Structure formats: structure tokens, C-alpha cells
Amino acid sequence: MFIINILKKSVTHLRRYVRFSIIIIIATAIIGALIAYFFKPTYSVTLNGEFIGYTRNKSSLQSKINEVIQKGDGQNVAFKQISLMPQYQLCLLKKDVETNDDEIYDKVKKCYKQVREKTDFKPQIAMILGSGLGDYAETIEIKEIIDYHEIDGFPISTVQGHKGRFVLGYVESVPVMIMEGRVHYYEGYSMSDVVLPVRLMRMMGAEILFLTNASGGINKEFHAGDFMLITDQIASFVPSPLNGVNIEEFGERFPDMSHIYDEDLQDMIRQSADHLMIDLKEGVYIQLAGPNFESPAEIQMCKVIGADAVGMSTACEAIAANHMKMKICGISCISNPAAGISENPLSHENVQKMADEAAPKFKLLVTEAVKRMGKYLETTR
Numbered sequence: 330m331f332i333i334n335i336l337k338k339s340v341t342h343l344r345r346y347v348r349f350s351i352i353i354i355i356a357t358a359i360i361g362a363l364i365a366y367f368f369k370p371t372y373s374v375t376l377n378g379e380f381i382g383y384t385r386n387k388s389s390l391q392s393k394i395n396e397v398i399q400k401g402d403g404q405n406v407a408f409k410q411i412s413l414m415p416q417y418q419l420c421l422l423k424k425d426v427e428t429n430d431d432e433i434y435d436k437v438k439k440c441y442k443q444v445r446e447k448t449d450f451k452p453q454i455a456m457i458l459g460s461g462l463g464d465y466a467e468t469i470e471i472k473e474i475i476d477y478h479e480i481d482g483f484p485i486s487t488v489q490g491h492k493g494r495f496v497l498g499y500v501e502s503v504p505v506m507i508m509e510g511r512v513h514y515y516e517g518y519s520m521s522d523v524v525l526p527v528r529l530m531r532m533m534g535a536e537i538l539f540l541t542n543a544s545g546g547i548n549k550e551f552h553a554g555d556f557m558l559i560t561d562q563i564a565s566f567v568p569s570p571l572n573g574v575n576i577e578e579f580g581e582r583f584p585d586m587s588h589i590y591d592e593d594l595q596d597m598i599r600q601s602a603d604h605l606m607i608d609l610k611e612g613v614y615i616q617l618a619g620p621n622f623e624s625p626a627e628i629q630m631c632k633v634i635g636a637d638a639v640g641m642s643t644a645c646e647a648i649a650a651n652h653m654k655m656k657i658c659g660i661s662c663i664s665n666p667a668a669g670i671s672e673n674p675l676s677h678e679n680v681q682k683m684a685d686e687a688a689p690k691f692k693l694l695v696t697e698a699v700k701r702m703g704k705y706l707e708t709t710r
Contacts, residue, residue: 374582436482437528437532439482440480440481440529444529448475450473452497452534454506454536454538454703455508455530455535456506456541457541457646458508458509458511459541459643459661462688462695464688470499473496473498483526486516487512492509494510500703501696503700506533514618514645515641527655528649528653531655537656539659540559540647540657540659542643542659544557544638545667546667547628547636547638548638549670551610551663552663553665554662554664554683555662556608557660557661558602558609559614560595560613562590562647563614564615566615566616568645569648571649589648590659598698604697607690613636613637614637615631615636616643617640624669625668627668628667660691662683664683664687
């Protein structure tokens, strides 16, 4: 009888243990499923104690770093100042945050697929038209026009004077994809949406990104109506489009920024200006967030750190293009002296008016430069 009681108690305890184990297994499975649904494993990366971003592929990133260090690549500024190897810590990143590489990449791919369903046109040069060049695309040999509204998920420009469409065609014999109306960070878009068009045009086949804009002149030698060749930029006051998990399909984690604006393309723009007898200034462009114009104190700050012209676009687009190994060039139309340089109040209407007045020369300069770039691409194939 004693043995039977012991057996009964053992069976009871065993059943309880089995039930408890089943509950634990089910709960663990549910928690695991929820984590897998809402989060994904990734690594936070710190360098010399400073957080620099996330990567999903630690071994790939580390192997690239080791390769550069072993080669002793003195040209790669991104690795010059690394005194310690990056530190990695496994963490869970929410899937719905902007830094989700899969979400961002899939969105660009989705837009690309929709555009490819409409056209098989392959551009060599991608162009983003700023204020004053709004109707430039109407002067080229047009093959396709695709409105932004026709592309599901594509950001729509809300700024007056920006048409919001892609124009595909030829400048002389050079195939181009023109963005009539860019989107800005101040319009409420995420930075990944702001640079989505650049990434899309690169996927379409564009090798060169030609940026144009209207800007405020900080350099006192600049006057309204002048054209400034962008030789470098400052983008430290807006979020980088490369923040978050690196999207390896677009480029490497630490892209070099020593020569954002291609020197060969700069020479072609200089030659174009000389050929057309257009006075061409040169300088550093700084992007601020906007939409408000800058205060005189902010302009003084920009001047101190080396900026010659200021605007609310362009630099972030150049970063995204550089990440994808595009050759980049840019021209800024000085539409007004910046705040504090002139006593006149600033307005979007005045900026647009001056840009429109400078448009005829601007169009000639852009066209001549594109023709030279087309010949350059032919010789480098």
C-alpha cells in the first residue's frame, strides 16, 4: 500500500511537471513568435565608446574593415582615425522603425518595379531640378513622363513650383532621367524618403547625379543671379540618410566623403561656363533643415565653418548617391543674399522670381555640361 501511494504521488507530480513544461514551451514559443514578428536581431556598433549605427551582418562589416586595414589604404579616410576596432553588441531592433534596412530597401525596389513596368528606358545621367529650372525638362527630347502619383509609395513634392514628375528623354544624344520637383526633409518626410528618388534613379542605371538648386549667398562676393559650382558640402545639421542599419545593397557602412563632387565633372562644368562666357563662382554648399529661412546669427555661423551658400536640400541627396558609387556634380543658383548679408526680408516668392530670371543662362549651362558628360561616359566605357 505504501508503494502504491508513492507511485500515485509520483504520477501526480509528473503530470504537474509535464503540464508546467508544456505551458513553458507554449509561452516561450509565443514570446519568440512575437519577438520575431516585431523585432529582428541586429548589432549595435560603437567606435571608441561612441555609438555609430547598426549592422545586421557583423562578420561582413568586420571583414571589410580588416581588408582595408591590411591593405593600408591611405586614401580611405573613413578608416584613418580608427584607433580601436568597433565593438558589437547583439540587440533587438523594432521592425517598424525607419532604420529597418529591409523596409527601406523593399520600398525602393517596389518603386523601381513599378517604374520598370512603365518603361525600359535606361538613363546615364540623373538630374534633380531646383528652383528656376522647373520647365527645363520640356526643352529635351521627351520619351516618357511618369507622375509621382503613379508610383505607389513614392514621396510627393508639396512645394510651390515643383511639378512632381519624372521626365525621361535625351539631351542631345545623352539619355537622362529628370526629377521635376524634389522632396525636402522639412515637408515631413523621413530622410530615407527624401533620398528615395536618388536611389531609384541609380537602380534605373544612372551613373551620374547632376544636382541643381537655388540658394542664399553667404560669400559677400556672390550676387543674386550668380551660379556657384558646388565643390564641397556641409551636411552636419540634417540627419544622414545612412543612419541606422546599413543597407549593403546600396553601399558600404563607412563610405569615404573626401571627393563627393567629382573633379572631372567639375572641370566639365567649368569648361561649359567658359565656352558660354558665363561667370561661374565656386564654393561650399551647406544644407540646413528649413523650412524657415536662416537667422543672421545662423548665417554667421555658416560663414565661420566655411560655407559659401546655404539651402534646404542637395547635400543629403549627394550623400545617398555617393553611398551608391555615383559620380556627383552640382550647380547652385544664388537667388538672394542670405539673412544679414542683405537688409531685405527673405521670401519664397522672391527666391523663385530671381531663379526664374536666371533660368535662361542656367539652362544653357546645364545643357552644355550634360553634353560634355555624355561624351565623357562614352570614353570611359
